[in-house]
Amino acid sequence: MVALMQPRSRGRLRLASADPTVEPDPAFGMLADHRDVLALRTAVREADELVRHRAFRRATDAGASLEPGRPVEGCSDDELDAWLRGGCMGHFHAAGTCRMGDPASPETVVDPVGRVSGLEGLRVADASIIPDLPGAATHLTTVMIAEHVARSFLGEDRASSVAELRRAPQSARTVTGTRS
Ligand SMILES: Cc1cc2nc3c(=O)[nH]c(=O)nc-3n(C[C@H](O)[C@H](O)[C@H](O)COP(=O)(O)OP(=O)(O)OC[C@H]3O[C@@H](n4cnc5c(N)ncnc54)[C@H](O)[C@@H]3O)c2cc1C
Numbered sequence: 001m002v003a004l005m006q007p008r009s010r011g012r013l014r015l016a017s018a019d020p021t022v023e024p025d026p027a028f029g030m031l032a033d034h035r036d037v038l039a040l041r042t043a044v045r046e047a048d049e050l051v052r053h054r055a056f057r058r059a060t061d062a063g064a065s066l067e068p069g070r071p072v073e074g075c076s077d078d079e080l081d082a083w084l085r086g087g088c089m090g091h092f093h094a095a096g097t098c099r100m101g102d103p104a105s106p107e108t109v110v111d112p113v114g115r116v117s118g119l120e121g122l123r124v125a126d127a128s129i130i131p132d133l134p135g136a137a138t139h140l141t142t143v144m145i146a147e148h149v150a151r152s153f154l155g156e157d158r159a160s161s162v163a164e165l166r167r168a169p170q171s172a173r174t175v176t177g178t179r180s
Helices: 034-052 077-087 139-154 162-167
Strands: 012-014 025-027 065-067
Touching: 034 077, 065 077
Parallel strands: none
Antiparallel strands: 012 025
């Protein structure tokens, strides 16, 4: 398996309804940017070379295959690209649908402490505000975002962790409160 940890393709998430109980409509747009196809093609060919290296001879004497009986070696770029387009899947790391950034920029939805532009008393603290995908899994980044927004929510020096936020009075925790 090869993985592209920093894809250039971008998807989108649309609300399907004004009713918050209706699931939104995501379009991941995987491999929409051809540079991602080129990067994965290169990765598959390098993985194939790796498993055909003599160091792997005791484990296998065959190279990588797209499927049984269809070795990567000898595959044309077009065949490989079609296989990638038909078979690639996500890593469950969707992020960045309402990116954090400079509040003056029309591309950003929340400021660096999670305040939603144009709305009083509303913050977002989850994977959706990650501006650019980290080259790693997203859970730890999301926890750090929560810690950072929580600290700001209570005032830099008042909370050092989410645990402290949980102990804070209800009035300081509500997302519709007046703290900003
Ligand atoms: C199958 C899978 C495997 C993964 N594996 C890894 C991994 O190994 N390592 C890694 O780093 N990351 C992994 N991730 C990614 C990581 O889990 C996510 O990036 C991270 O959980 C995102 O955090 P979040 O707070 O944005 O969303 P979530 O963790 O999805 O949290 C959203 C929360 O909001 C709640 N919620 C939703 N709607 C409402 C509502 N209307 N009212 C009240 N509450 C609501 C949900 O119940 C949920 O608790 C994986 C993700 C998936 C799906």
